[in-house]
Amino acid sequence: MNIYADNAATTRLSKSASDAMFLCQNKLYGNPSSLHSVGQQAAEALLAARETIAETIGASAEEIYFTSGGSEADNQAILSAAAIGEKKKKKHIISTGIEHHAVLHTLEKLKQKGYEVTLLSPHENGIVRPEEFAASLRQDTVFATIMYANNEIGSIQPIAELGKICREQGVIFHTDAVQAVGHLDINVHKEPIDMLSLSAHKFHGPKGIGALYVKKGIPVSTLIEGGAQERGKRAGTENLPAILGMAAALKDSVADMEETSAKLLPLRNKLIEGLIKIPHTILNGDCKKRLPGNVNVCFEGIEGESLLLLLDSKGICASSGSACTSGSLDPSHVLLAIGRPHEIAHGSLRLTLSVENTEEEINYMIAEIQNAVSYLRSISPIWRDLQEGKKEYVIQ
Numbered sequence: 001m002n003i004y005a006d007n008a009a010t011t012r013l014s015k016s017a018s019d020a021m022f023l024c025q026n027k028l029y030g031n032p033s034s035l036h037s038v039g040q041q042a043a044e045a046l047l048a049a050r051e052t053i054a055e056t057i058g059a060s061a062e063e064i065y066f067t068s069g070g071s072e073a074d075n076q077a078i079l080s081a082a083a084i085g086e087k088k089k090k091k092h093i094i095s096t097g098i099e100h101h102a103v104l105h106t107l108e109k110l111k112q113k114g115y116e117v118t119l120l121s122p123h124e125n126g127i128v129r130p131e132e133f134a135a136s137l138r139q140d141t142v143f144a145t146i147m148y149a150n151n152e153i154g155s156i157q158p159i160a161e162l163g164k165i166c167r168e169q170g171v172i173f174h175t176d177a178v179q180a181v182g183h184l185d186i187n188v189h190k191e192p193i194d195m196l197s198l199s200a201h202k203f204h205g206p207k208g209i210g211a212l213y214v215k216k217g218i219p220v221s222t223l224i225e226g227g228a229q230e231r232g233k234r235a236g237t238e239n240l241p242a243i244l245g246m247a248a249a250l251k252d253s254v255a256d257m258e259e260t261s262a263k264l265l266p267l268r269n270k271l272i273e274g275l276i277k278i279p280h281t282i283l284n285g286d287c288k289k290r291l292p293g294n295v296n297v298c299f300e301g302i303e304g305e306s307l308l309l310l311l312d313s314k315g316i317c318a319s320s321g322s323a324c325t326s327g328s329l330d331p332s333h334v335l336l337a338i339g340r341p342h343e344i345a346h347g348s349l350r351l352t353l354s355v356e357n358t359e360e361e362i363n364y365m366i367a368e369i370q371n372a373v374s375y376l377r378s379i380s381p382i383w384r385d386l387q388e389g390k391k392e393y394v395i396q
């Protein structure tokens with residue numbers, strides 16, 4: 001069997017996105033900035049895509065800035081908000097310890113430039129407490145950046161509440177919604193959001209394209225200088241094939257959202273139930289406020305990396321956490337931030353489902369993971385120590 005269960009890392013391109021891109025590459029080759037008819041055809045397609053994307057999140061087309069993906073959108077949002085703070089002499093920023101590195105590393109850079117950053121620790125279930133968030137706001141807080149849903153443990157934040165607190169205090173509110181757009185119902189007006197990042201390859205669109213929504217009236221900083229594309233805020237000829245692919249993928253994801261969730265939830269829950277039956281295993285993230293396709297568990301006494309390789313040999317593509325931390329031997333910063341001890345965080349496994357996964361695959365994964373964990377424990381010195389009572393079990 002060949003099972004792809006790493007949809008939080010990236011998804012397969014959908015048929016409609018692929019068709020839209022193919023058509024664009026072959027027919028809409030004009031430059032949207034050209035005044036002739038071939039250019040204007042491209043400009044019209046660009047506008048239509050911008051409108052489609054805006055509409056799906058309740059924004060207007062002039063509030064959408066195309067970027068090279070989620071990372072760039074996060075950088076542009078944070079640096080724009082920081083520039084506003086610079087002018088207003090407000091240099092305090094609020095975020096969390098479970099953000100994506102595109103956010104955390106940008107905040108790190110700002111710290112070196114004299115900004116002060118408060119990183120909130122979410123509750124053990126990976127969710128920020130609104131009271132704690134409200135209490136961390138200060139007179140000099142310029143913006144807050146809190147992810148909509150976590151890419152590793154799937155926890156969904158109370159964005160509407162957090163946004164409301166910011167709006168009342170005149171604090172700019174950005175959310176990295178890369179894992180949420182196309183998967184959860186999002187509206188930037190119902191949930192007062194000032195800036196929002198999204199990325200196409202997390203909802204079956206192409207890689208290397210994303211967008212930043214910025215509420216009208218909030219000034220945006222220019223990261224890439226050059227031509228007047230994106231209303232002067234992001235130079236360079238637009239990646240029209242990718243933009244059209246993104247719009248097609250998003251339109252489908254939103255149209256099918258309810259149906260997809262209804263299919264994914266029972267599969268996800270079955271997988272969770274099957275895995276936590278394995279002794280000394282713990283679920284990471286909240287059991288309810290969780291992305292419909294996300295499963296993340298820690299197994300005591302094993303190394304996540306060994307498990308991944310073993311599962312790959314059985315045809316299962318999984319992850320130990322974010323794609324950015326795999327390859328390094330440090331445990332996930334997200335698991336540490338929710339209070340998992342180092343040893344436990346090392347034994348993590350993330351399986352992220354899409355609508356293409358089947359119940360047969362879930363059953364196969366449960367069986368193979370049970371076997372793999374038993375085998376790895378049988379050869380693990382840590383596990384032997386635990387069995388012999390030389391160490392305490394952390395996970396009961």
Ligand SMILES: *Cc1c(COP(=O)(O)O)cnc(C)c1O
Nearest residue numbers: 069070071100151176178179199
């Ligand atoms: C994938 C991801 C990103 C980065 O998006 P890219 O398009 O790969 O740059 C940022 N934030 C979150 C939460 C993500 O899951």
